[in-house]
Amino acid sequence: MEDLLRAEYLPIAEKRAITVWQNSPANNDLYFILSPDNGRKVQGYLDGVLTEAGEIRAVVEMKCRDADWCTFENTWDKEVMIRRNKLENGKRGSRLFGVPFVLLYYLAQEDILLEMAVTDNAGNVVQPVRLERTQTRANIDGGEAFEMNAFIDMNGAILYKGDDYDNGCDYRAN
Numbered sequence: 180m181e182d183l184l185r186a187e188y189l190p191i192a193e194k195r196a197i198t199v200w201q202n203s204p205a206n207n208d209l210y211f212i213l214s215p216d217n218g219r220k221v222q223g224y225l226d227g228v229l230t231e232a233g234e235i236r237a238v239v240e241m242k243c244r245d246a247d248w249c250t251f252e253n254t255w256d257k258e259v260m261i262r263r264n265k266l267e268n269g270k271r272g273s274r275l276f277g278v279p280f281v282l283l284y285y286l287a288q289e290d291i292l293l294e295m296a297v298t299d300n301a302g303n304v305v306q307p308v309r310l311e312r313t314q315t316r317a318n319i320d321g322g323e324a325f326e327m328n329a330f331i332d333m334n335g336a337i338l339y340k341g342d343d344y345d346n347g348c349d350y351r352a353n
Contacts, residue, residue: 192243196285199292199341209236225268229281237281237296238272240265247288258330259284259293263310266297266329274302282331290341293333307332 197211213227229237242259244251251257259282269280279296286292299305309330317324 190243192245192285192287193241195287195290195341196241196243196283196292199285199290199339200283200294202341203339205337208232211239225265225272225280226283228276235276235278237279238269238276239281239283240269241283241285243285243287245287248286248291251286257333258309259333260313260328260330263327263329266304266308266331270298270302270304272302273298273300277301282333284333284336292339292341293336294339295331295333295336297331306335 200206200211208231210230211227212230214224225238226241227239228235229239240261242261246255261282269282272278273280277300279300280298280302282293282295282297284293284295295306297304297306297308310327311330312325313328315324315326315328316322
């Protein structure tokens with residue numbers, strides 16, 4: 180399975196997020212298969228698919244943040260920002276394959292992973308999402324860009340906990 184993940188090419192946080200997801204007994208029969216990386220990042224591609232017994236079960240976008248649960252809950256109101264085009268591609272992939280579009284969100288400081296189905300099998304958004312034009316980094320090296328982003332409410336997400344780390348916050352997605 181390691182070869183399916185191409186783990187040697189992934190940043191550390193993404194590798195860890197996939198490991199936390201795979202270590203859940205609920206995911207024993209599922210595989211996370213990454214989108215191909217042909218040496219260039221193209222904004223808008225989704226990160227991969229979840230498969231079971233050779234069939235696609237979900238299309239996936241993964242976000243990793245160097246943050247803790249308290250920041251996620253108290254500063255970000257349990258919302259995850261993704262670019263609007265990622266939301267649109269997730270909806271499109273969901274419709275094309277007849278599977279949900281799933282968001283995986285990793286909080287690296289506490290080894291917490293959240294999983295949320297953003298759409299149903301027909302590509303209809305089933306979670307609260309608000310659209311907002313925001314200022315973001317233009318790219319990984321910095322700069323400024325203004326673009327339309329989607330803020331997805333993660334209340335009700337499935338929560339996976341990696342290492343036993345507790346800073347006194349209440350780790351509930353609800």
